[in-house]
Amino acid sequence: MARIAVAATAPFGADVLERLAERHEIPYLLTQPDRPSGRGRRVSAPLAKRVAETLGIPVWQPERLGDDFDPEVETIVAVAYGQLVPSAALERARWLNVHPSLLPRWRGAAPVERALMAGDEETGVTIIELVEALDAGPIAALERFEVGVDDDAGAVFGRAAELTPALIDVALDNREPAPQADEGVTYAEKIGPADRELDWSRPAEELHNRIRALSPHIGARGLVEGRPAIVWRSRLVDGKLELLEVQPEGRRRMTYDEFLRGLR
Numbered sequence: 713m714a715r716i717a718v719a720a721t722a723p724f725g726a727d728v729l730e731r732l733a734e735r736h737e738i739p740y741l742l743t744q745p746d747r748p749s750g751r752g753r754r755v756s757a758p759l760a761k762r763v764a765e766t767l768g769i770p771v772w773q774p775e776r777l778g779d780d781f782d783p784e785v786e787t788i789v790a791v792a793y794g795q796l797v798p799s800a801a802l803e804r805a806r807w808l809n810v811h812p813s814l815l816p817r818w819r820g821a822a823p824v825e826r827a828l829m830a831g832d833e834e835t836g837v838t839i840i841e842l843v844e845a846l847d848a849g850p851i852a853a854l855e856r857f858e859v860g861v862d863d864d865a866g867a868v869f870g871r872a873a874e875l876t877p878a879l880i881d882v883a884l885d886n887r888e889p890a891p892q893a894d895e896g897v898t899y900a901e902k903i904g905p906a907d908r909e910l911d912w913s914r915p916a917e918e919l920h921n922r923i924r925a926l927s928p929h930i931g932a933r934g935l936v937e938g939r940p941a942i943v944w945r946s947r948l949v950d951g952k953l954e955l956l957e958v959q960p961e962g963r964r965r966m967t968y969d970e971f972l973r974g975l976r
Contacts, residue, residue, distance in 0.1 A: 713737055714884055717788045718760075719807075723929070725792035726760040727873040728810060732789065733767050735877055739785060740770040744795060760792075777801050789880060790842060799844055807842035808883050809849065812872040814838060814856060816897040819847035824868045826900035828859070828925035829907075831917065835859055837872045839883040840892075846899075850889035853882040862947060864924040903930060910934030910943060916953035920946050931959070937975060 718729050719742040729741060741764040746757045764771050774781070779800035790797070791810035801807075813823035815838040820826075827835045836856040840849035855875050859868060883889075903926070910919060910932050923946045926932045931942035936958055944965060945957035955968040966974075 714787065715739060715785060716880075716884075717742060717783060717785045717805075719743070719788055719790040719793040719795075719797075720760040721758045721794045722792035723759050724812065724869045724873060726758075726763045727869070728789075728791045728876050729760055729769075730763050730767070731873060731877045732880065733769065735881075738764075738767075738769050740772050742772050742774075742788070742793070744793075745773045745775055787884065791876070797842060802842060802844070808852060808880065809840050809842045809847070810872075810876050810880075811838045811840060811847055812836075812869065813900070814854065815840060815847060815851065816892045816895075818898055818900040820900035821902040823900040824865050824872070825903055825907075825925045825930075826898075828863075828865060828868065829921050831921050833859055835868060835872075837875050837879055839876075839879050841889050848892060850891050852886045852889040853879040855879055862924065864927040864945070865930075866928045908933050916948055916951060919953050920948050936960075936971070941971070 713736055715737045717740050718732060718738055720726060720729050721744045732738060741760060743758050743760045746755050748754060749756050761771050777795060777798055779798050781801040783801065783805040785805060787806045787808060789808050789810065797807060811823060812835070813827060814836045818826050834856055836854060838851055839853040840847065840851055843849040857871055908926060908930065910922065912934065923932045923943050927944050931944060933940065933942045936943065936955065940961040942959040943955055944959060947954050947956060957965055958968055958971050959965045960971060
């Protein structure tokens with residue numbers, strides 16, 4: 713058992729935090745401040761904070777990390793933290809970053825979503841030492857896994873979280889991480905409004921990949937039978953796209969068959 717702090721904010725980070733707490737001493741969680749969210753703009757805590765409080769782990773929530781940040785530990789595991797770590801803080805501890813892709817492929821903010829949109833049949837988890845350049849640090853541990861044709865982002869994030877604790881153990885013991893390859897570098901830009909739009913004139917496989925890349929957390933959207941809707945699930949049958957689950961504007965999620973019955 714090692715004594716490691718965790719820096720996490722998003723659901724993927726919360727999942728990894730819970731798994732790491734089963735095998736290591738976590739003296740504190742470093743996460744972002746509570747912020748307004750949702751339609752009502754009510755202030756809510758990051759999911760990672762809620763998990764930490766359930767586990768009895770102290771929570772630190774600085775608005776930003778300053779050069780004077782004192783980590784108080786030798787190692788911090790950063791996973792979906794979402795905040796810049798200044799160079800002075802990087803020098804005061806060993807920061808291990810959990811990245812859900814096969815680096816150097818898909819550096820950046822949305823590696824899982826971009827991999828699925830591209831139709832990648834394989835992805836993985838890479839543990840790197842954090843450096844100032846974006847996701848460019850040396851690799852301390854890595855594991856690959858296959859991506860099924862119907863796997864969505866939720867499934868990929870879940871598999872990545874399952875693999876992470878064992879990879880962190882490997883990384884903790886690895887004091888000579890390998891530099892990333894210079895070839896094969898791609899960037900996973902943050903998902904924007906245009907990425908969510910479904911253009912039904914595009915090939916069925918491309919549409920299916922977009923839908924599963926944005927499910928279950930963001931949602932691809934378009935006109936379905938002439939009505940605005942989010943499409944959460946689909947499948948390919950003989951090269952054609954079949955919708956399985958949709959959410960009409962202002963309504964709950966439902967099967968596509970339910971949606972069609974409501975139109976009659």
